[in-house]
Amino acid sequence: xxxxxxxxxxxxxxxxxxxxxxxxxxxxxxxxxxxxxxxxxxxxxxxxxxxxxxxxxxxxxxxxxxxxxxx
Numbered sequence: 690x691x692x693x694x695x696x697x698x699x700x701x702x703x704x705x706x707x708x709x710x711x712x713x714x715x716x717x718x719x720x721x722x723x724x725x726x727x728x729x730x731x732x733x734x735x736x737x738x739x740x741x742x743x744x745x746x747x748x749x750x751x752x753x754x755x756x757x758x759x760x
Contacts, residue, residue, distance in 0.1 A: 697728040705735050 704711055711732055 695726075697726050699729040699731070700727065701731045701733065703733045703735060705737075708732070708734060 702711065702715075706714075711734075715730075715732075
């Protein structure tokens with residue numbers, strides 16, 4: 690009988706950097722990585738009280754806006 694051991698992992702990144710900065714760093718850093726066992730990648734941006742009034746659009750929001758303009 691064969692037993693396969695599948696190991697999956699989850700990664701949580703906690704940062705104060707804006708979303709676009711982190712996306713760029715993750716793309717470069719994970720470019721050659723084997724991501725098959727990656728089950729979940731969660732990026733959490735921690736803001737200070739001074740940042741609360743300044744919304745920075747997420748990459749998803751930016752893409753959605755760009756897609757809407759192309760229609």
